[in-house]
Amino acid sequence: MDFDVILVGAGPGGIYCAYELSRLAPQLSIAVFEAGHPLAARRCPIDGIKIKSCVGCKSCSIMSGFGGAGAFSDGKYNITNDFGGTLYEHLGRQQALELMRYVDEVNLRHGGEGTKLYSTAGTQFKKLCMQNDLRLLDASVRHLGTDINYIVLENLYAELKEKVTFFFDSPVGEIEQVEGGYAVHSGDRRFTCRTCVVSVGRSGSRWMEGVRRQLKIPTHSNRVDLGVRVELPADVFSHLTDELYESKIVYRTSKYEDLVRTFCMNPRGAVVNENTNGIITVNGHSYEDPAKQTGNTNFALLVSKHFSEPFKDSNGYGESIARLSNMLGGGVLLQRFGDLIRGQRSTQKRINESFVTPTLNATPGDLSLVLPKRILDGIIEMIYALDKIAPGTANDDTLLYGVEVKFYNMEVEVDENLETRYKGLYIIGDGSGITHSLSHASASGVHVARTIAAC
Numbered sequence: 103m104d105f106d107v108i109l110v111g112a113g114p115g116g117i118y119c120a121y122e123l124s125r126l127a128p129q130l131s132i133a134v135f136e137a138g139h140p141l142a143a144r145r146c147p148i149d150g151i152k153i154k155s156c157v158g159c160k161s162c163s164i165m166s167g168f169g170g171a172g173a174f175s176d177g178k179y180n181i182t183n184d185f186g187g188t189l190y191e192h193l194g195r196q197q198a199l200e201l202m203r204y205v206d207e208v209n210l211r212h213g214g215e216g217t218k219l220y221s222t223a224g225t226q227f228k229k230l231c232m233q234n235d236l237r238l239l240d241a242s243v244r245h246l247g248t249d250i251n252y253i254v255l256e257n258l259y260a261e262l263k264e265k266v267t268f269f270f271d272s273p274v275g276e277i278e279q280v281e282g283g284y285a286v287h288s289g290d291r292r293f294t295c296r297t298c299v300v301s302v303g304r305s306g307s308r309w310m311e312g313v314r315r316q317l318k319i320p321t322h323s324n325r326v327d328l329g330v331r332v333e334l335p336a337d338v339f340s341h342l343t344d345e346l347y348e349s350k351i352v353y354r355t356s357k358y359e360d361l362v363r364t365f366c367m368n369p370r371g372a373v374v375n376e377n378t379n380g381i382i383t384v385n386g387h388s389y390e391d392p393a394k395q396t397g398n399t400n401f402a403l404l405v406s407k408h409f410s411e412p413f414k415d416s417n418g419y420g421e422s423i424a425r426l427s428n429m430l431g432g433g434v435l436l437q438r439f440g441d442l443i444r445g446q447r448s449t450q451k452r453i454n455e456s457f458v459t460p461t462l463n464a465t466p467g468d469l470s471l472v473l474p475k476r477i478l479d480g481i482i483e484m485i486y487a488l489d490k491i492a493p494g495t496a497n498d499d500t501l502l503y504g505v506e507v508k509f510y511n512m513e514v515e516v517d518e519n520l521e522t523r524y525k526g527l528y529i530i531g532d533g534s535g536i537t538h539s540l541s542h543a544s545a546s547g548v549h550v551a552r553t554i555a556a557c
């Protein structure tokens with residue numbers, strides 16, 4: 103065998119797996135294959151001046167490379183079983199939380215010390231939410247911020263590169279079963295290993311689907327989350343964000359009884375483009391350093407769509423809607439809430455005259471031409487519900503960027519060790535469909551590393 107263990111993907115799942123494995127079993131030879139660039143070479147060409155919107159790089163520096171999709175994220179590590187994945191269904195609630203706390207400790211030891219841990223425990227906002235038909239989910243959240251998150255990744259890489267062989271710009275093509283293990287193909291090279299850990303995240307979802315089909319690994323679930331990113335003056339939400347940083351709030355619509363939730367809240371942050379398989383959607387982040395913060399807060403409002411038989415392609419459905427916004431706007435569409443309610447498209451003039459200055463250069467347009475009525479109705483209802491706990495949310499000038507899509511990988515069938523029906527083949531992180539967050543993905547990597555080290 104060329105290596106004892108090959109990891110595919112250097113996002114949080116892959117990094118934490120490599121970290122824990124090299125710590126617990128230093129005798130093992132470990133290789134990591136990553137489709138994107140090393141951390142220092144990751145640069146999104148959008149500078150806001152010469153290049154204002156996504157140019158569709160072959161390897162998207164926001165989504166790929168050392169650090170994965172999390173590298174330029176807000177670095178919010180949520181320690182909770184309430185959202186961010188269903189790791190607890192495989193490991194149990196207590197163990198899942200312990201792994202997330204361990205990841206937090208490692209982050210603190212690698213540059214995250216001094217960052218703030220926020221918690222919903224004992225907050226008055228739970229009651230306020232309940233009184234207004236909203237539910238605040240429980241969580242502790244460590245906010246590293248985009249800047250400290252980057253430093254943590256730099257420090258982890260400096261330590262790992264001494265112990266692990268990294269292959270960057272090396273997308274894995276095929277994983278082949280061979281006697282005693284697996285052969286991993288990248289370009290015209292082929293490497294064998296005893297154990298293979300796949301951690302390809304959302305950007306690897308199409309590739310993962312191919313591997314899953316080839317190896318006939320069963321899957322469950324058929325879900326996509328669709329919605330918009332809301333941007334408003336930071337003061338509107340500051341009473342919540344100053345205490346909780348991120349509040350995950352759920353609302354059940356009165357019209358359809360659909361659940362709408364806030365997601366990825368970025369106080370004093372910026373809205374950014376996200377490129378998934380060539381489709382431009384929207385996301386957000388914020389910095390820990392006050393000098394880099396903006397005057398706006400952004401968060402997503404998402405509606406989960408679960409499909410039943412015979413429809414199987416929930417991601418395809420999400421992609422089609424995102425494509426529609428790309429078709430109309432050349433990328434992400436932007437609309438003032440007031441314009442949406444009045445049934446008129448936003449124009450550049452209306453955006454310029456707005457009291458809220460957008461942090462992302464997006465095309466003014468009409469989101470009602472893109473989002474299905476049921477989803478849009480749910481979002482509008484929730485904006486009015488949020489207005490009761492954060493007055494100003496339903497102001498005319500509140501900005502809505504669309505579309506935000508959370509693609510979920512089909513949930514692969516794995517056991518309590520996240521091992522597939524093939525011995526020595528593990529699937530972790532967001533690529534498994536089991537995790538959807540930094541903390542859960544990282545925790546899944548630690549869990550598998552401990553399993554492999556104990557073999």
Ligand SMILES: Cc1cc2nc3c(=O)[nH]c(=O)nc-3n(C[C@H](O)[C@H](O)[C@H](O)COP(=O)(O)OP(=O)(O)OC[C@H]3O[C@@H](n4cnc5c(N)ncnc54)[C@H](O)[C@@H]3O)c2cc1C
Pocket residue numbers: 110111112113114115116135136137138164165166167168169170171172173174175176177178179180186272273274275301302303304305306309366374376385386387530531532533537538539540541543544
């Ligand atoms: C802008 C943004 C902000 C976010 N903010 C937060 C946040 O604040 N908190 C939070 O919890 N989550 C956040 N997320 C989500 C979070 O980043 C992901 O949940 C997390 O990164 C998943 O980790 P992962 O290791 O499973 O996958 P990823 O981070 O996606 O990493 C997978 C890696 O595998 C590589 N890869 C894919 N296919 C192949 C292949 N065939 N061969 C080799 N390599 C391959 C990719 O290039 C990538 O680097 C954010 C995401 C984005 C895009």
